[in-house]
Amino acid sequence: MTLYETIFARRSVRQYDEALPDAAALPEIQGYLDNVGQLPGQSARFEIVGRDRLKGGFAPYAILAYAAESEAACVNIGYTLQGIDLWLQSQGLGSVWCGMATPLEKSPEYRILLGFGQTSVPPRKGEDDFKRKDVSEISNEDNAVARAARLAPSAVNLQPWLLTFSDRQVEAKVNVRGIGRVLPGRLWLFDMGIVLKHIELTLTHEGKVVKELAINGSGKSLSVSARY
Ligand SMILES: Cc1cc2nc3c(=O)[nH]c(=O)nc-3n(C[C@H](O)[C@H](O)[C@H](O)COP(=O)(O)O)c2cc1C
CATH class of the missing domain: 3.40.109.30 (putative nitroreductase (tm1586), domain 2)
Structure with a gap:
């Protein structure tokens, strides 16, 4: 599926297959994050962590987004991470935006996270x-x-x-x-x-x-x- 087609099939995934964390895929995902396009003048950083580094959340893994506090930085993270949300789901994985979960390690630059992992629910039909x-x-x-x-x-x-x-x-x-x-x-x-x-x-x-x-x-x- 293309990213455009995934718009019509994606969902917030809150149930994950715990048995299949598929750690082999993580370097590929980090590579995608390192090269993803951002809005002009913006440079958010993205880090993949396991659930053991989070408070709350549904997924076995999360992508933490960091940037200095500003409205534009948050809009940029929305734009960039939504491309990643669609890309993960186009690869057959599940993902979910999570404003309520937080990393255990505090950082003033932490803004939000996207949980992800092997989904146990099917994509939407349309x-x-x-x-x-x-x-x-x-x-x-x-x-x-x-x-x-x-x-x-x-x-x-x-x-x-x-x-x-x-x-x-x-x-x-x-x-x-x-x-x-x-x-x-x-x-x-x-x-x-x-x-x-x-x-x-x-x-x-x-x-x-x-x-x-x-x-x-x-x-x-x-x-x-x-x-x-
Ligand atoms: C910025 C943002 C934060 C969100 N935070 C949470 C959250 O903390 N917990 C949760 O269950 N869903 C969270 N969601 C998911 C939304 O509830 C969900 O996208 C919305 O209900 C539409 O459902 P869908 O994504 O399945 O289409 C968040 C979504 C966004 C965009």
């Missing part, structure tokens, strides 16, 4: 298997990009984005309603990067050349955009 808002609630147009953006994972499934299509540009603004009350911390910043990855993959799948990915504004006026 769009109907997803619990999401209607496209009309998140976008001013119903098209392939909006449908793939709709399936992006988000903390507490809030889907805190509103897409606007204009001339050769897609912009996703933060939909602030309820965010402050429901979400701990600023997990929605990761969500904005995650949706940007789904937007980029769909544009590329449609044969468009993505010329610029950007983070605009800040706080609840933040948006992400893709120009093609």
Whole structure:
């Protein structure tokens, strides 16, 4: 499966096959992490650890994401780790974003983790298997990009984005309603990067050349955009 196709099959995996940790795959995954594309000007670091180094979480392994604290750094980690989430699931592994789990070893640069391992649940069969808002609630147009953006994972499934299509540009603004009350911390910043990855993959799948990915504004006026 391509990363684009995986958008329609992925799920948050919370049940893992403990008998098959498949340590042989770890260097390949670390190699992928070391070379993965990030947003301009960003340079998050990623480290694979075993469950023994975590407090909470579901998976036998986790990818810890580190970067100096800033909104752009969190959006970038969302964007980058979502590519990894899709890549892991395209390889037949399971993965899950986890804002609630933390590494035992404290670091001021730690931002979030993605758990992964051998999944014990099958992939989704298609769009109907997803619990999401209607496209009309998140976008001013119903098209392939909006449908793939709709399936992006988000903390507490809030889907805190509103897409606007204009001339050769897609912009996703933060939909602030309820965010402050429901979400701990600023997990929605990761969500904005995650949706940007789904937007980029769909544009590329449609044969468009993505010329610029950007983070605009800040706080609840933040948006992400893709120009093609
Ligand atoms: C930034 C972020 C943090 C998340 N944190 C958790 C978590 O701590 N625990 C959990 O069970 N799921 C967590 N999730 C998974 C979401 O609940 C899940 O993506 C959403 O409900 C949609 O379900 P799906 O990914 O299966 O499509 C997180 C997702 C994101 C994007």
